[in-house]
Amino acid sequence: MKNNDAPLNETAFFTLSAQDVCAATGISRATLYAYVSRGIVRAIAHPGDGRKSLYDRRDMRKILAGKKRGRSRQSVAASTIDWGEPILVSKITRIADGQFYYRGKDAVVLSDTMTLEDVARHLAGLRIDADRCGAPDFAPADHATPFDRVIAMMAGQVTGPTARDGRPMAAKLMRLAALAAAGIGDDGESPIHVILARAWGAKSRSDAPELLRRALVLCADHELNASAYAVRVAASAGASLPASLLAGLATLSGTRHGGLTPRCRKWMDQVAKGKIDPAFDPVGNNVPPGFGHPLYPDGDPRTRAIMQSCGQVGDAFWARIAARVTDETGQYPSLDFGLALLERELDLPKGAGLGIFAVGRMAGWIAHLFEQRQSGKIIRPRAAE
CATH class of the missing domain: 1.10.10 (Arc Repressor Mutant, subunit A)
Structure with missing residues (x-):
């Protein structure tokens, strides 16, 4: 008994x-x-x-x-803004029980085999054929990082000639974002992860294209995060495709969103050189940049997948560093740590981690944009004192 x-x-x-x-x-x-x-x-x-x-x-x-x-109208509204209950109905991504799902399918499992193009079709119904989209209309040297080039490209699309605003145009913008991040023209045949690997000279590891492919898929969407919400607000107001996506890029640049990735890379460089203690945050917070996520108190599955793919498990250097920070702070490495790690492991150009984030997340933003348009509603909260 x-x-x-x-x-x-x-x-x-x-x-x-x-x-x-x-x-x-x-x-x-x-x-x-x-x-x-x-x-x-x-x-x-x-x-x-x-x-x-x-x-x-x-x-x-x-x-x-x-x-x-309490459950007053004002208190409920306030709670939704700070990691609260969902304020929008969405069928794109669900986060539950320490995992996340793209339209009902485990995203980590999808990252085993899918390309970013596959996931864009799954999330947003896009068909991104390898095509000659041309080259960025600016000199790559004029924009220091991959993310800067994506911003510049999208701003040019906003102010350029009016184009069709449906899924074919969205698919073209996704590929243009990848080409801008890469800083090259289109070869008309390669998938996005291969374009990035080739342009960034990721030759330190033979599996570099596969690592980039997985990371792009894992970055594709993450429910109603700040940048996805910004895209939806712009789309709800009737903004064009590139204008809505530019809103997402601007939000992603923030130091409490995608901007954490370059901060984490800087911290990792200092740790690797022995300049700081691993559990020390140079800007004075309790936790180093790239650790902790409110939706994953037991660890971010995206980061685990990237670390495992890079071989950073067990006694590997960054696995030990991450474990020590977790032991001392109670916080696990977030996606920003995973992307900064990938940038280091593949010896990618400065800022490539945030570039991967932006190019991958474009798939989710587009899915949110069309879902919001379909609702036919403008997002317009009221203020309360």
């Missing part, structure tokens, strides 16, 4: 029973189960009784915070 009151090993430190959650928060079991179904509270199987579940202790804070705020 099983003793269901026996110690539950380390799981017990991180979980609570349904009875404990309800007692601590004052909610009913029916409400708890509703929170689980909505992804607000995570449930795991009870190791001692298969008929029961245990609930993540950390998620109880969400319930308590919600009760403290």
Whole structure:
């Protein structure tokens, strides 16, 4: 006979029973189960009784915070802006139980085989054929980083001649973004990851094109993040394709979004040279740049996939550094760490990590743009004092 009151090993430190959650928060079991179904509270199987579940202790804070705020119209609206409940209905990407899914399919699994072109078709219905899209209409030397070149290209598309605004144009803009990041013209045949590998001279590893392919797929979308929301706001107001995508690029550049990637690269360079302690953040925060993600308290699956593909596991240098930071801060490496790592491992040009982020995320932005247009609604919140 099983003793269901026996110690539950380390799981017990991180979980609570349904009875404990309800007692601590004052909610009913029916409400708890509703929170689980909505992804607000995570449930795991009870190791001692298969008929029961245990609930993540950390998620109880969400319930308590919600009760403290109350459910007034203003408090609900405020909660949605800061990692709150979804404020827009979207079928593009879902994040749940430490994983994320592109239209219902595990994105990490998709990254095993798919190209960015495949994912753009899956997410946004795009058909990105290798075609001669021409070359950037500026000298690459005039724009120091891949991301700078993507921004310049998209700004030129906004102010250039009016073009059709449907999926064929969106597919062309995606390929133009890749060519701008690469700083070269189109060869009319290569997929995006091969174009980037060739242009950036990623010859330090024979698997460089495959590593770039996986990273691009993992960057393709991540639910209602700040840049995707910016694209949707612009699209809801009737902005053109390039104008909406430029809004996404501008937002991605922020130091609390994609701009964390170059910050993390700088931190990694200092660590590698022995100039700073790995757990020290040069700008004075508690956690170094590139660590911690509110949606992945147990670690970012995108980063795990990139680190494993690069061989950074076990006793490998950056695997040990990441483990030490996690031990000292409780925060796991985020996508920014993974992209900065890839930039170092492949000896890519300065800023290539953010360039990968921007080119890959273009697929998700386009999917959000068309989904928002289909809704026929303008995003226009009200202000409250």
